[in-house]
Each structure stands twice: as C-alpha cells, then as structure tokens.
Amino acid sequence: MFGYYLDLALRSLKRNKVLTALMVLAIAVGIGASMTTLTVMHVLSGDPLPGRSGTLFFPQVDPNPYTDGPSLPYDMMDYRSALDLWSAHRADRQALIAHGQLKLTAPQVSLPPLMAQVLSTTSDFFPMFDVPFRYGRGWSAQDDANRARVAVISSDLNDKLFHGADSVGRTIRLKDSDVRIVGVLGAWRPSPQFYDVAGGRFADGQTGDFYGRPEDVFMPLNSSSDIDPAGFNFFTCWSMPKSDANLQTSPCVWVTLWVQLDSAAKVRDYRQFVAGYATQQKALGRFARADNTQLRSLMGWLDFNHVVPSDVRLQMWLAFAFLLICLFNTVGLLLAKFLSRAGEIGVRRALGASRAAVLAQCLFEAGLIGLLGGGGGLLLTLLGLWLVRRQPVAYADLVHLDAAMFLLTFALAIATSLLAGLLPALRASRMALGLQLKIT
Amino acid sequence: MLIRPIFASLRKHRLATFLIAMEIALACAVLCNACFLIVNRVQQIRIHSGVDESALAAIRLTGFDDGQGVDLNARVLSGLAKVPGMQSVSVISAVPFGGFANNAGIATDAAGKQFAGVVNFYSGGPGSFKALGLQLIAGRLPQDGDYQPVIHFVPDDALVWVTKSLADHAWPGVDPLGKEFWVGKPHFRVAGVVAHLARPAPGEGGPSTIDWSVFVPSQPGAHFAGSYLLRASPAQLPRVLRDARAAIARIAPDAVLDTAASQSVTNLRESFFQQDGSMARILLGVIAAMLLVTALGIVGLASFWVAQRRRQIGIRRALGATRGDILRYFQTENFLIVSLGIALGMLIAYVLNAVLMEFYELPHLPLYYLPIGAFALWALGQLAVLGPALRASHVPPVVATRSV
Numbered sequence: 001m002f003g004y005y006l007d008l009a010l011r012s013l014k015r016n017k018v019l020t021a022l023m024v025l026a027i028a029v030g031i032g033a034s035m036t037t038l039t040v041m042h043v044l045s046g047d048p049l050p051g052r053s054g055t056l057f058f059p060q061v062d063p064n065p066y067t068d069g070p071s072l073p074y075d076m077m078d079y080r081s082a083l084d085l086w087s088a089h090r091a092d093r094q095a096l097i098a099h100g101q102l103k104l105t106a107p108q109v110s111l112p113p114l115m116a117q118v119l120s121t122t123s124d125f126f127p128m129f130d131v132p133f134r135y136g137r138g139w140s141a142q143d144d145a146n147r148a149r150v151a152v153i154s155s156d157l158n159d160k161l162f163h164g165a166d167s168v169g170r171t172i173r174l175k176d177s178d179v180r181i182v183g184v185l186g187a188w189r190p191s192p193q194f195y196d197v198a199g200g201r202f203a204d205g206q207t208g209d210f211y212g213r214p215e216d217v218f219m220p221l222n223s224s225s226d227i228d229p230a231g232f233n234f235f236t237c238w239s240m241p242k243s244d245a246n247l248q249t250s251p252c253v254w255v256t257l258w259v260q261l262d263s264a265a266k267v268r269d270y271r272q273f274v275a276g277y278a279t280q281q282k283a284l285g286r287f288a289r290a291d292n293t294q295l296r297s298l299m300g301w302l303d304f305n306h307v308v309p310s311d312v313r314l315q316m317w318l319a320f321a322f323l324l325i326c327l328f329n330t331v332g333l334l335l336a337k338f339l340s341r342a343g344e345i346g347v348r349r350a351l352g353a354s355r356a357a358v359l360a361q362c363l364f365e366a367g368l369i370g371l372l373g374g375g376g377g378l379l380l381t382l383l384g385l386w387l388v389r390r391q392p393v394a395y396a397d398l399v400h401l402d403a404a405m406f407l408l409t410f411a412l413a414i415a416t417s418l419l420a421g422l423l424p425a426l427r428a429s430r431m432a433l434g435l436q437l438k439i440t
Numbered sequence: 441m442l443i444r445p446i447f448a449s450l451r452k453h454r455l456a457t458f459l460i461a462m463e464i465a466l467a468c469a470v471l472c473n474a475c476f477l478i479v480n481r482v483q484q485i486r487i488h489s490g491v492d493e494s495a496l497a498a499i500r501l502t503g504f505d506d507g508q509g510v511d512l513n514a515r516v517l518s519g520l521a522k523v524p525g526m527q528s529v530s531v532i533s534a535v536p537f538g539g540f541a542n543n544a545g546i547a548t549d550a551a552g553k554q555f556a557g558v559v560n561f562y563s564g565g566p567g568s569f570k571a572l573g574l575q576l577i578a579g580r581l582p583q584d585g586d587y588q589p590v591i592h593f594v595p596d597d598a599l600v601w602v603t604k605s606l607a608d609h610a611w612p613g614v615d616p617l618g619k620e621f622w623v624g625k626p627h628f629r630v631a632g633v634v635a636h637l638a639r640p641a642p643g644e645g646g647p648s649t650i651d652w653s654v655f656v657p658s659q660p661g662a663h664f665a666g667s668y669l670l671r672a673s674p675a676q677l678p679r680v681l682r683d684a685r686a687a688i689a690r691i692a693p694d695a696v697l698d699t700a701a702s703q704s705v706t707n708l709r710e711s712f713f714q715q716d717g718s719m720a721r722i723l724l725g726v727i728a729a730m731l732l733v734t735a736l737g738i739v740g741l742a743s744f745w746v747a748q749r750r751r752q753i754g755i756r757r758a759l760g761a762t763r764g765d766i767l768r769y770f771q772t773e774n775f776l777i778v779s780l781g782i783a784l785g786m787l788i789a790y791v792l793n794a795v796l797m798e799f800y801e802l803p804h805l806p807l808y809y810l811p812i813g814a815f816a817l818w819a820l821g822q823l824a825v826l827g828p829a830l831r832a833s834h835v836p837p838v839v840a841t842r843s844v
Contacts (some may be wrong), residue, residue, distance in 0.1 A: 336745075
C-alpha cells in the first residue's frame with residue numbers, strides 16, 4: 001500500500017513539475033526563514049546553566065536614602081549592602097561581582113599593553129557557576145581574605161599571550177602590580193553571559209551585548225580594589241559622588257551578589273533574611289524603603305531584563321507570518337492540483353477505492369511535498385544561520401543548528417504541508433462520483 | 441464588462457478565492473508594517489548629528505593614571521598638532537556615535553523637584569566648539585573665560601550650550617537663554633542654543649531624546665583627559681587619522697589606544713547603526729520574498745483556472761468575445777480577489793501595528809501606508825495574472841468544438 005501511494009505521488013508530482021516546484025519552493029523558503037529565526041531565538045532564550053539555574057538567585061535591596069527614587073531597586077548594589085549580605089554567609093554559595101578595566105602587560109611576552117576586562121569576584125564564583133578549567137583552578141576563600149595577587153584568565157587571553165600553553169604560575173602585570181595566574185578557563189561560553197546581565201530594561205531592546213564572551217581576567221575583588229581602587233564601572237549613582245571619595249562609600253551602585261540556595265526552604269529563609277536586612281538598614285537611617293527588595297531566580301532575572309534582543313523577536317514573528325503566507329499559497333496550489341485530477345480520482349472511486357484511500361493518497365502526496373520542502377528548508381536554514389554568523393553581533397558564534405532543531409525542521413515542514421494538504425485532500429475525496437466521470 | 445458572471449464564477453471557487461484573498465491580506469498587513477519599520481530604522485540611521493562628521497575623528501586613550509592627565513593632554517595636543525594636514529586637536533569627553541555618554545538627570549529648580557529628563561553632557565576643551573562645527577542659533581559663542589576645570593564629571597557651576605530640542609523640552613515656549621538647571625548641587629546656566637548635537641549613544645533614552653545634549657566648556661586636566669577630537673579636511677581625514685594613531689605610540693607609549701573608539705565620526709556612525717542597517721535589509725528581504733511567493737501563488741492558481749476553463753473560453757470566443765474580453769475577464773477577477781484581500785489586510789495591518797506598538801517603541805502606522813500597500817498589491821496581482829490571462833486570450837475558438 002505504502003509503495004503504491006509513493007509511486008502514485010511521485011507520478012503526480014512529475015506530471016505538473018512547475019506547480020510542484022512552486023509548492024516545494026514556497027514551503028522551503030517559509031521553513032528556511034522560520035527555522036533560522038527560531039534557532040537564533042532558541043539559542044538566545046535558552047538556559048545558560050541547565051540543571052543549575054534553578055538554585056541561583058539574585059538579591060536586590062534599595063540603598064537609596066531618598067523616598068522619591070526609582071520604584072524598583074537598582075540592578076546593582078552599593079558596596080556596603082553587597083558586602084553585608086555576602087559576609088553573613090546565609091547562602092550555600094555566594095559571589096560578589098564587579099567590573100572594570102586594567103592595563104595588562106605580560107613581562108615575558110612582547111605585546112603592546114592592552115586594556116583587559118576584569119571581573120572582580122570571590123572564590124565561590126567558579127564552583128557556583130560550574131566554570132570549566134583548562135589548566136589550574138580558581139582561588140580559595142583564604143586568597144579572598146588575604147587579598148592575594150592571583151588571577152584566572154580566559155582561554156582567549158591565554159591563547160593570545162601564551163599561545164595556549166599552560167600558563168599557571170606565570171605572571172601578568174595589571175596596572176602596576178604583578179599578579180600570578182592560578183587558572184585558565186576552559187571552553188566556557190554561557191548564553192547569555194547571565195552574571196553580567198543588568199540594565200536590560202533601559203537598553204531599548206538592544207541587548208545583543210549580553211551574549212558577549214567571558215572577561216579576560218578574573219580576580220579577587222579585594223585584590224583588584226588594592227591594585228586600582230577607582231577602576232570599577234558604576235551602574236548609576238543616586239547623588240553626585242565626590243571625586244576624591246572612596247568608591248566603597250560612594251553613593252553609587254556597582255556590585256552585584258549571586259547566591260546559590262539549594263532548597264525551597266532556604267530560598268524562603270533567604271528572602272526573609274534580605275527583608276530583615278533592609279528593615280534593619282532603614283532603622284539605621286541608611287535606606288528609605290525597606291520593602292523594596294527582590295530575590296529573583298536566574299531565569300526570572302533574565303526575563304526581567306528582556307535579554308533576548310527585540311530585533312530577534314521581531315524577526316521570528318516576521319518569519320512566522322511569512323510561513324503562514326507560504327502555507328496559504330500551498331493550500332491554494334494543492335487545491336488546484338487535486339481538483340485538476342478529478343477525472344482520475346473519479347475513476348479510482350468508481351473502481352472501488354474508498355474515500356479514505358483517496359484522502360490518504362492526497363495526504364501522502366502533500367507529505368512528500370513537505371519532505372522535499374523540508375530538505376530545501378534545511379539547506380536554506382543552514383544558509384540563513386551562516387548569514388547570521390557573519391553579522392557583527394555578540395552572539396554570532398553561538399548560532400548553530402543542533403540535533404533537536406534539525407529534527408524540528410523536518411517535523412515542521414511535514415506538519416505544515418500535511419496541514420496545507422488536509423483541506424484540499426478532503427475536498428478531493430468528497431467529490432461526487434458521477435459528476436467527475438461525466439466531465440472527462 | 442460585466443462583473444456579475446465573475447462573481448458567480450468566484451462563488452463556485454469559494455475556497456480558492458478565500459485562500460488567495462487571505463494570502464493577499466497577510467501580505468498587505470506585513471508589507472505595510474515592514475515598510476513602516478524600515479522607514480523608522482532609516483530615519484534613525486539618518487539622524488542629524490549637528491557636527492561636521494566628514495571632517496572629524498576621535499582618538500581615545502586609556503590605561504593611564506589620573507595623575508598623568510595634565511601631562512598626557514599636553515603631549516597629545518602638541519604632538520598631534522604636528523601631524524601634516526591636522527586642522528585642530530582638542531580635548532573632548534565624547535563625540536556623537538562614539539559611545540561613552542556622560543548621562544545625568546537634570547532638574548529645572550534648585551530643590552530638584554522639577555525633573556526635566558536624563559541628558560548627555562559633552563565636556564569640550566578650548567577649540568572643540570568651533571571644531572565640531574556646531575550651528576549656533578541663539579546666544580553667544582563660548583569665550584576663553586568660560587572654560588572651567590572639571591571637578592566631578594563636568595565643571596560644577598558653568599555656562600552651557602543646549603540643543604534646540606532640549607530647550608524646547610525643558611522650557612517650552614520660553615526663551616531658554618539665561619535659564620538654569622541643576623544636577624544635584626552643580627548648577628548650570630544656558631548661554632547659547634545650538635541647532636543639533638546628537639548624544640554619543642543616540643537611542644538609549646528613546647528616539648525622542650536623541651538630541652538631548654548639553655555642551656559644557658571645560659578646562660582639560662586630571663579628570664578630563666584621554667579623549668581627543670581631531671579635525672582635518674574630509675579628503676585628508678583618513679590619512680590624518682592613520683598618522684595620528686601611529687604617532688600616539690611615540691607620543692604616549694604609556695597609554696593604551698582604544699582602537700574601536702579611535703575612528704572617524706563617519707565610521708563611528710556606521711558601526712553604531714550597523715544593526716539597524718542590517719535589520720532594514722532583512723525586512724527588505726522579507727518583503728521581496730513575500731511578494732515573490734504571493735505572485736507565484738497567483739500565477740499557479742490562475743494558470744490552473746485557465747486550464748480548467750479552456751472549453752468555456754473557447755465557447756465564449758466562438759460566441760464573439762474578443763481576446764481583450766478574455767484578458768480583461770481574468771484581470772478583473774484578479775482585481776476583485778486582491779481587493780477583497782486588501783480590505784481584510786488593512787484590518788490585520790492595524791491590529792499588527794497595535795501589537796508592535798505594545799512591544800516596541802513605535803508610533804501609530806500612518807494612514808497613507810495603507811493606500812500605498814494596496815496599490816503595490818494591485819499592481820503585483822495584475823502583473824502575476826498577466827501571463828495566464830494572455831495564455832487564456834490565445835485559446836482559439838475552435839476549442840469549443842473539441843471534446844477535451
């Protein structure tokens with residue numbers, strides 16, 4: 001039966017090559033466009049830490065001493081609040097994070113000095129975020145306390161400075177200080193770079209930069225403050241900082257805290273702890289609004305920041321509108337094709353074929369068109385993704401077709417064409433018998 | 441030409457008619473909105489920066505200590521001035537499209553109650569106002585005494601030059617000259633108005649705030665160093681910039697040249713809007729592909745209808761219908777179907793626009809997009825149906841006498 005249907009379908013497809021080609025082309029282009037954008041969307045909206053993200057949380061308090069500040073807490077914390085929460089050690093793991101740039105030179109390497117992106121953090125960062133190492137390892141809590149001059153460097157920087165060799169134990173110079181390399185990161189490319197995400201709702205949909213590469217240098221926060229006390233990026237300030245003031249007491253937010261909480265009970269406790277801290281700070285006269293606290297989960301934080309660039313969403317909806325147009329097109333053409341075979345169908349029905357058999361035959365043909373269109377669509381998807389990779393966007397290198405999306409391409413193509421074929425096939429199978437025989 | 445028989449025939453092909461009309465409707469809705477999006481992007485790309493872009497370039501140095509600022513400024517200003525073809529070098533905090541905005545919220549009263557928005561402050565050293573090529577439309581030019589040392593991110597109490605759009609926003613309907621505003625304690629007084637001066641990162645505060653800039657004459661110093669504005673004739677600028685970048689290695693070997701930010705303003709603008717440009721191209725591609733698919737669909741279905749009606753056409757021809765009659769029959773049929781689609785499409789276009797407005801910072805779809813979209817689709821439909829219709833008109837009357 002299967003072979004017979006296949007044979008009939010192939011014959012029919014060959015009979016009207018132009019019409020067949022039009023349908024296959026329409027499905028291929030529609031599938032190609034929608035799968036390209038869907039793949040980009042899939043890559044950008046995925047979980048950057050599968051299996052781990054559910055236990056990671058982002059606490060926020062509102063250190064603003066004025067009651068008329070913004071209604072939501074800032075996306076970062078002032079140093080004192082962050083340090084207080086961190087020093088309480090109420091989470092299973094926790095890491096402070098601040099960003100800055102430092103001039104980097106490598107004594108044994110003849111390269112001009114470069115500005116390194118420095119992520120200043122604490123020792124739990126590496127185990128908490130499951131960061132892979134190529135050589136060496138992260139530093140210890142003792143190194144944090146001792147303000148040790150140690151650093152972990154990215155695999156990109158290691159390639160640039162040491163041509164990929166094991167550089168553990170070697171020294172780099174940051175600003176005016178020698179720092180010993182204790183570890184080199186392995187291939188690590190979280191998508192998005194979740195621990196740097198902040199301020200997305202102010203970015204007007206231009207959030208592509210959240211998908212950048214990891215920083216060049218990771219080092220203890222205490223050590224980088226010693227090397228360059230003023231070398232950190234602010235998120236914002238609630239009043240004008242004094243130019244000679246210590247950053248750690250400035251009216252600015254520039255530090256974030258990530259915590260790992262392994263059970264629902266711990267999340268509840270931590271929420272209470274943060275609220276309690278804010279209340280206590282209000283009593284001390286430092287905070288104006290104690291109730292303005294948040295404890296968002298990692299995925300919740302990403303959603304809140306609209307990490308997926310709005311252009312990517314727009315492209316996806318456009319592509320699906322386009323697929324819908326292709327679908328209407330294919331339904332119309334299939335209808336024409338099946339109805340033009342009224343005579344043939346009439347003969348088959350007269351010879352005893354059931355309506356179901358005619359329906360199955362028509363759907364089989366539609367499915368075959370879908371399969372061909374899916375093949376074309378796959379090629380167009382690969383072409384589309386190649387074009388995306390050539391764009392100057394931070395996520396360009398992330399965009400690849402995985403096995404699931406590969407299968408989805410064919411599933412979508414066949415489902416689309418079956419859907420398109422259903423109506424015409426029903427019409428064809430319901431034609432009145434006598435009429436069809438008469439007109440031939 | 442009677443329309444009634446066409447209607448009768450379309451009613452017999454209700455499903456196919458409906459499908460083509462739906463395809464047209466969707467195409468119409470996407471076409472109108474996509475064109476609107478493209479126009480929006482292009483408008484953004486083409487914004488007026490207010491400066492002589494083709495004559496300007498930026499040099500940005502990092503990695504030096506605050507303590508070296510004064511010395512670095514002196515070395516760079518005198519060193520780069522010697523580059524052949526250089527018309528001027530001045531210290532500036534940022535250039536349009538160069539990123540590195542100095543944003544702060546301003547209030548028009550000392551107590552900070554009347555918030556007037558978040559604006560960008562350009563600190564400009566001596567010579568920079570003239571070098572930028574700003575067009576003064578009210579007030580006077582900055583004079584030597586107006587340049588004051590930078591204590592915070594700009595001088596604390598200064599005369600400033602604001603853009604027309606910022607003045608209109610902060611003091612609507614009033615002469616802005618002499619008006620004051622505050623950023624916390626620091627206080628500023630408007631001494632002049634310039635036609636345009638785009639932010640270093642236009643768009644970050646929304647499309648309406650692109651031009652909300654303040655120019656503050658500032659004295660180069662420890663807290664105001666490392667970023668320079670170069671001016672040369674447009675023809676010489678690429679070479680001058682190349683020489684200047686090379687000279688920096690000798691003039692300031694202790695500093696690090698930020699190569700991405702040390703570009704001509706034309707290049708900075710180009711890379712700033714690269715994303716918008718590629719989005720506009722993607723939208724154009726979608727429109728082209730969509731129109732092509734729609735046209736092919738019409739060709740396919742019309743061809744089928746022509747083939748199906750060969751005998752009828754033959755009979756009509758035998759009864760005296762001219763080729764033109766047959767041609768017009770199919771064209772009118774297509775016009776009716778497309779019109780049905782357009783009517784539906786305009787509704788969908790408006791719904792789609794409402795959805796887009798919800799998620800993107802977009803204005804209402806202007807009404808004139810609808811007739812433009814309609815004409816485009818009518819033209820497309822007529823073009824697509826022309827081939828099959830011509831084929832139909834060439835059906836000889838003798839077909840009427842054949843059995844198939």
